[in-house]
Amino acid sequence: MSIRFAAARRAMSVLTGPGGQVRPVGRAANDNAASTRDVLLRDALKHFAQHGLRAAQVARDNALEAHRLGDAAESAHWLEICRALDRRMATATAARINPAR
Numbered sequence: 857m858s859i860r861f862a863a864a865r866r867a868m869s870v871l872t873g874p875g876g877q878v879r880p881v882g883r884a885a886n887d888n889a890a891s892t893r894d895v896l897l898r899d900a901l902k903h904f905a906q907h908g909l910r911a912a913q914v915a916r917d918n919a920l921e922a923h924r925l926g927d928a929a930e931s932a933h934w935l936e937i938c939r940a941l942d943r944r945m946a947t948a949t950a951a952r953i954n955p956a957r
Contacts, residue, residue, distance in 0.1 A: 899933075900940035912942035916949050923953050 904911040919934035931953065939946035 896936055896940060900937045903937055904941060912938050912945050915941060916945055919949055919953070 900911075900915075903915060907914045915934050915938035919931050919938060922928075922931035922934055935946055935950060935953070938949060
């Protein structure tokens with residue numbers, strides 16, 4: 857079996873287009889900036905690692921407890937973690953917390 861080595865491209869390499877035109881190609885921009893969704897997903901995965909299959913129920917209970925204590929931001933945070941793990945449960949819990957919606 858033969859092995860073929862293909863070296864990585866340099867930072868500024870060139871591509872040949874139609875008709876032999878040469879155009880420089882730079883590195884791709886980093887489009888992996890952390891978004892709020894990425895942070896939420898990380899938190900949900902950590903929560904799942906701690907609680908296993910009960911993670912959605914624990915997140916729901918935390919959202920209800922935060923709502924009972926009047927902490928709307930914390931309640932919304934736990935509700936979003938619950939939504940990442942179990943959408944139906946989160947929808948039912950949101951309806952229970954905010955019946956006017």
